[in-house]
Amino acid sequence: MKFLKYTLIVGTLVVMLFTSCTERNDAFSKVIIEPEVDSIMTAKWNSDFxxxxxxxxxxxxxxxxxxxxxxxxxxxxxxxxxxxxxxxxxxxxxxxxxxxxxxxxxxxxxxxxxxxxxxxxxxxxxxxxxxxxxxxxxxxxxxxxxKGTRSGxxxxxxxxxxxxxxxxxxxxxxxxVTDWSAQGxxxxxxxxxxxxxCNFQYNGSAGGLYHNCYFLYNKNILQSDLNMSYPVKGKGCKYTSCEYVLAQRCTIKNTHGNGIQADHEQAGYVFFHKYHISGCERVAMWFPCEDYYDKFTYKEDPKYAPQYIILNRCEIVDNTWGAMWRLVNDSYVINSHFSNKKVDMGLLKCDVRMEKSSFEKGNQIYEDISEWPEDVKILW
Incomplete structure (x- = not known):
């Protein structure tokens, strides 16, 4: 009995020590990518991603x-x-x-x-x-x-x-990452x-050029289960000149301007899966053909617009405009739902195919920049 009691005590101590050592895990955990994502990528892009x-x-x-x-x-x-x-x-x-x-x-x-x-x-x-x-x-x-203090x-x-x-x-x-005056x-x-x-929220109090999350000239990005809501003055997330982006199960709510922006040269192969965007006072998904270094001069050139975009099972609802895209090609909207106040998708000279998606407000197709709605600024 004494040996058994000693064994139990030692065993308990070992378990307690093991539990204490493993409460904090210093190694990262791999992100789970749903099989549907890989299946659609293969069907639409082969092995290019x-x-x-x-x-x-x-x-x-x-x-x-x-x-x-x-x-x-x-x-x-x-x-x-x-x-x-x-x-x-x-x-x-x-x-x-x-x-x-x-x-x-x-x-x-x-x-x-x-x-x-x-x-x-x-x-x-x-x-x-x-x-x-x-x-x-x-x-x-x-x-x-x-945690910032919104100063400076x-x-x-x-x-x-x-x-x-x-x-x-x-x-x-x-x-x-919260409450930083510049970028989160x-x-x-x-x-x-x-x-x-991760949560990137309440950042960008210093001005509209500062966002919760801002990528510039990056490649190979994986975003999973992020909340990028409530930017103070800027966007939830901005992707400028970014290639090979997979953003899944992300949320952006309640912005004074646009929810996300994807733009400029080398922007492409962007896959949004189960991305929820709501409550944007301007455009939920803003994809212009903008030259980052000369953005006040309108250029109708597809090299300045993101190409090869896939939206799958996205929910774009309760925004003023859902998506306003210019010269976006070779792209797909799949299994997604749009329900916005003015336009669900406004597409200027785009090649975007819709598959099993619903649009409550309706889409607008523009063949010339003169048709672009006046209340949607060219350079937002």
């Missing part, structure tokens, strides 16, 4: 940071060791300067409601920042909240790359970006 790659992780080197300690010092140490995990303990970490992300470093909090990184009075660029040089790869941020022009996450040497394999999982998340010239189970 290029999926995002996951970051590599170095999980054996772990550094713990309390709210009174330097996050940057821990990231630097992990980077100098070749990679590692920086654990941000529960509490409010005040940021008086930008934190520079570095290659091969995973940053993990103890939960979005527990680990809060709060904008400090001296922060003037971004909570997490990456410049064009040096190039970084394999970064994961998970299980925490980045400060970004939650700002990553800027170069065309000739892009940042690669950046992932956000279980992260909230702004990523430029970076390939292989994954965002999963």
């Amino acid at each position: 290029q999926h995002a790659e996951y970051p590599q992780q170095w999980l054996d080197n772990v550094i713990t940071v309390k709210s009174t300690e330097s996050i940057q010092n821990a990231i630097d140490k992990a980077s100098e060791a070749g990679g590692g995990v920086v654990i941000l303990k529960e509490g409010t970490h005040i940021l008086d300067g930008s934190i520079t992300l570095k290659s091969n470093v995973t940053i993990v909090g103890e939960g979005r409601g527990k680990t809060i990184l709060l904008q400090g009075a001296k922060l003037d660029k971004a909570a997490f920042n990456v410049e064009a040089k040096p190039t970084i790869t394999d970064v994961l941020i998970k299980d925490l909240t980045l 022009k400060v970004n939650g996450i700002l990553i800027r790359g170069r065309n000739e040497d892009r940042h690669k394999r950046i992932m956000l999982q279980n992260v909230d 998340v702004h990523i430029k010239r970076t390939n292989h970006i994954i965002m999963d189970n």
